[in-house]
Amino acid sequence: MKDLASGLMDCGLCAAPGRFELAARPLPETAPPGWRLVDIAAIGICGTDYHIFEGKHPFLDYPRVIGHELSGHLADGPDAGTLVVVNPYLSCGSCRACRKGKPNCCAAIEVLGVHRDGGMCARIAVPEGNLYPAGGLTAVQAAMVEFLAIGAHAVARSGIGEGDRVLVTGAGPIGLGTALFARIAGAEVHLMDLSEQRLATAERLFGFGRLHRAGTDILKGELAEGFDTVFDATGSAKAIEAGFPLVAHGGSTVLVSVVKDDIAFSDAEFHKRESRIIGSRNALRADFDRVMAAIRGGQIPTEAIASEILPLADLPSRFAALAADRGEIVKVLVTP
Numbered sequence: 030m031k032d033l034a035s036g037l038m039d040c041g042l043c044a045a046p047g048r049f050e051l052a053a054r055p056l057p058e059t060a061p062p063g064w065r066l067v068d069i070a071a072i073g074i075c076g077t078d079y080h081i082f083e084g085k086h087p088f089l090d091y092p093r094v095i096g097h098e099l100s101g102h103l104a105d106g107p108d109a110g111t112l113v114v115v116n117p118y119l120s121c122g123s124c125r126a127c128r129k130g131k132p133n134c135c136a137a138i139e140v141l142g143v144h145r146d147g148g149m150c151a152r153i154a155v156p157e158g159n160l161y162p163a164g165g166l167t168a169v170q171a172a173m174v175e176f177l178a179i180g181a182h183a184v185a186r187s188g189i190g191e192g193d194r195v196l197v198t199g200a201g202p203i204g205l206g207t208a209l210f211a212r213i214a215g216a217e218v219h220l221m222d223l224s225e226q227r228l229a230t231a232e233r234l235f236g237f238g239r240l241h242r243a244g245t246d247i248l249k250g251e252l253a254e255g256f257d258t259v260f261d262a263t264g265s266a267k268a269i270e271a272g273f274p275l276v277a278h279g280g281s282t283v284l285v286s287v288v289k290d291d292i293a294f295s296d297a298e299f300h301k302r303e304s305r306i307i308g309s310r311n312a313l314r315a316d317f318d319r320v321m322a323a324i325r326g327g328q329i330p331t332e333a334i335a336s337e338i339l340p341l342a343d344l345p346s347r348f349a350a351l352a353a354d355r356g357e358i359v360k361v362l363v364t365p
């Protein structure tokens with residue numbers, strides 16, 4: 030909600046671990062050179078936001094306005110009103126990764142809603158190069174592009190294709206997004222999770238049929254040789270380590286989620302497979318474009334992803350419960 034008369038807007042803020050509230054902040058009226066003002070239309074809430082709320086995020090100063098899965102309309106200029114997806118990864122443009130065309134892993138990256146205040150508010154200023162026109166998408170679909178781009182990027186990093194057998198561990202939103210793009214790439218997709226409920230959701234809403242409970246022995250029968258690629262989206266060091274023996278000879282592990290702990294693996298097992306471990310961080314513009322094309326092409330069941338759409342005013346009373354119960358919820362979206 031914005032109150033134009035007073036020049037203030039409500040922002041969704043984590044004041045301290047365990048405390049989510051609305052706070053009044055000045056409505057931005059001008060953007061720095063090279064930046065544009067965006068009137069926020071929809072905001073996705075993701076695992077990162079819940080981690081910030083729970084105080085589990087490693088690099089974060091409170092208070093923090095959250096919100097990095099953003100869509101909105103350009104607020105001014107000749108193209109005012111254009112629906113855009115916000116790429117929330119602000120890169121320096123000059124470090125080695127940036128010079129090599131990899132701003133997604135910029136050495137000085139600042140993610141909106143994590144390292145600096147985000148877009149859970151009525152309006153935000155964003156560098157113009159981080160705004161991608163989202164023609165053909167609804168505002169809610171456009172707010173899903175960033176989290177889906179994480180999976181699209183991981184699949185692009187893996188190099189998988191037609192006929193590859195793939196296991197995605199962790200059937201939360203990031204795992205589901207990864208699985209959707211692995212399926213689009215033509216792979217035979219298996220999903221693994223500890224939660225029966227999440228696996229049931231993956232089947233019912235997304236049509237994934239090859240489902241495995243974590244902790245069961247799956248390397249038997251036709252799966253005895255393992256998987257060409259194991260994508261980890263669990264956020265668990267133990268799960269990452271449990272995934273290494275599931276990689277087939279000649280296969281790869283792609284680490285989509287990040288953990289604070291060290292991970293260990295058997296070098297002999299790794300070497301005899303001639304395996305690869307690939308990190309996947311954030312996403313590139315090409316991934317955002319691929320996601321938008323897939324949504325326009327009807328390949329992403331966005332209705333199934335949007336578990337609930339809430340007004341921002343309702344979020345303070347709901348946030349703790351949403352953070353605690355992520356079994357059946359795929360994604361909650363907020364409108365300012």
Ligand SMILES: [Zn+2]
Pocket residue numbers: 074075076077097098176
């Ligand atoms: Zn996210």
Ligand SMILES: [Zn+2]
Pocket residue numbers: 120121122123124125126127128132135136137138
């Ligand atoms: Zn950089």
